Amino acid sequence: MAYLDIMQLLHLKIGDKAHQWCVYADEQRVEAADRRAQESTREARSARRLERLAAEDILADAEGLQYGAETAE
Secondary structure: OHHHHHHHHOOOOOOHHHHHHHHHHHHHHHHHHHHHHHHHHHHHHHHHHHHHHHHHHHHHHHHHHHHOOOOOO
16 A cells, blocks of 8 residues: 555545555555466476476486397397
8 A cells, every 4th residue: 555655645635536546456466466476386387397307308318228129139
């Protein structure tokens, strides 16, 4: 409610509409922050999964070199 604090410092009369607008602005700010947090969590989860898959591929390639099928002579 920083807007209301500024209005008080300027000695402006705070009416119902101003208060309702501040409540609405705060709700929008919180919803946007929640969406960003959820997206960053989803992105982090995807990044970790990709890193794990890349590490597994590297290990599989290394094991393939050690234990891969070879032609019998």
